[in-house]
Amino acid sequence: xxxxxxxxxxxxxxxxxxxxxxxxxxxxxxxxxxxxxxxxxxxxxxxxxxxxxxxxxxxxxxxxxxxxxxxxxxxxxxxxxxxxxxxxxxxxxxxxxxxxxxxxxxxxxxxxxxxxxx
Amino acid sequence: xxxxxxxxxxxxxxxxxxxxxxxxxxxxxxxxxxxxxxxxxxxxxxxxxxxxxxxxxxxxxxxxxxxxxxxxxxxxxxxxxxxxxxxxxxxxxxxxxxxxxxxxxxxxxxx
Numbered sequence: 001x002x003x004x005x006x007x008x009x010x011x012x013x014x015x016x017x018x019x020x021x022x023x024x025x026x027x028x029x030x031x032x033x034x035x036x037x038x039x040x041x042x043x044x045x046x047x048x049x050x051x052x053x054x055x056x057x058x059x060x061x062x063x064x065x066x067x068x069x070x071x072x073x074x075x076x077x078x079x080x081x082x083x084x085x086x087x088x089x090x091x092x093x094x095x096x097x098x099x100x101x102x103x104x105x106x107x108x109x110x111x112x113x114x115x116x117x118x
Numbered sequence: 119x120x121x122x123x124x125x126x127x128x129x130x131x132x133x134x135x136x137x138x139x140x141x142x143x144x145x146x147x148x149x150x151x152x153x154x155x156x157x158x159x160x161x162x163x164x165x166x167x168x169x170x171x172x173x174x175x176x177x178x179x180x181x182x183x184x185x186x187x188x189x190x191x192x193x194x195x196x197x198x199x200x201x202x203x204x205x206x207x208x209x210x211x212x213x214x215x216x217x218x219x220x221x222x223x224x225x226x227x228x229x
Contacts, residue, residue, distance in 0.1 A: 045120065046155075046163065046206055048218040061217045095162055102151040102169060103210045103218055108162045 002027040004096050004109035012090075012116050018083040022096030022109060023076075030054045030074050034099040037070065037081045039092040040111075047092070051099050052079065059103075091116045121146060122207055122221035129227040134197050138224045140190040140207030146219055150210040152190040154183055157204045157223075166205075167192065194226070202228045 008020035022035070029035055036051025050060035052070040060068055067084040083090060093113050097105035123141040130136040142148065154167040165174055167183035170190065180195045190207055207221040 045223040046208075046220040048208075048220060051218075059216050059218075062215050099218075100168070102153075104151070104153045104165070104168050105208070105218065106165050106168065106174070108164075111162050 002098055002107050004098065004107060006094060006096050006109045006112040008112060008114070010113060010115060012086055012114060013118055014087055014116055015085055018081070018086050018090060018114055018116070020081045020094055020096075020112060020114070022079050022081075024078065024098075027098070029072055029077055029079060034059075034103060035070070035072065035079045036097055036099055036105070038095045038097055038105060038108075040095070041089075041092040044092075048105075049081070049083075051097075051103070086116045088116050090114070120222035121211060121219040122209070124205075124207060124221035124224045126222070127225045127227065129229055130197050131229045132197050132199060135193065135195045136197060136226065138192045138194075138205050138207075138226070140192070140221050142188050142190075142209065142219075144188060145213035146188075146209050146211040147185065147190055148188040149212060152183065152185055152207060152209045154181075154190075154192045155206045155208065156201075157206065159203070163206060197228050199228050202226055 005023045034051040037049040052058040069082045072079040093111040095111045096109045098107040100106040151169045155163040157163045170185045171183045182193045211219045
């Protein structure tokens with residue numbers, strides 16, 4: 001049974017870079033599927049950020065494209081999110097997820113709250 | 119403004135049936151498979167329906183999904199108080215840029 005767990009700093013200053021890691025267990029990220037990130041601002045709906053295949057193919061929502069990257073660390077069975085130049089509007093719960101057939105986010109981590117504040 | 123349109127809220131009594139709609143366009147629902155998620159308060163979203171109408175193992179058959187044209191529907195029969203949650207639809211959007219999109223979410227209240 002695949003399990004995902006987010007980790008990273010819970011507080012980031014405005015204009016800095018948000019970096020989160022997703023640890024995957026029960027499934028090798030090099031076996032297949034896309035791996036990505038979704039966020040949810042307090043009291044708001046779900047917002048898809050992007051995903052990536054371990055070979056490098058990636059998709060991003062255009063609203064994040066200029067400041068987001070997702071990288072995989074296959075030796076650690078992890079993948080990471082980097083979001084640059086953050087503002088208070090980036091305060092959210094960030095979820096990592098495995099995207100199955102039809103790109104459906106099927107397996108989710110429990111989420112991590114990241115607050116952007118000085 | 120979400121790409122997929124859902125009603126902000128629906129309500130029904132225990133034991134009743136409720137329908138949640140999700141409206142899109144030809145570039146998303148009209149040409150790709152739809153998923154539905156349940157988010158209980160304080161928890162991560164859980165996949166309820168994938169590929170328009172398939173249920174992951176462990177999801178009761180009280181939950182069913184369907185699609186017609188550019189709209190999808192989630193039906194919940196035999197409502198229980200534990201079904202009170204936020205429900206989101208989602209699908210791949212092929213144009214103008216390839217990305218996954220969610221609906222704005224529907225708050226289900228079990229009266």
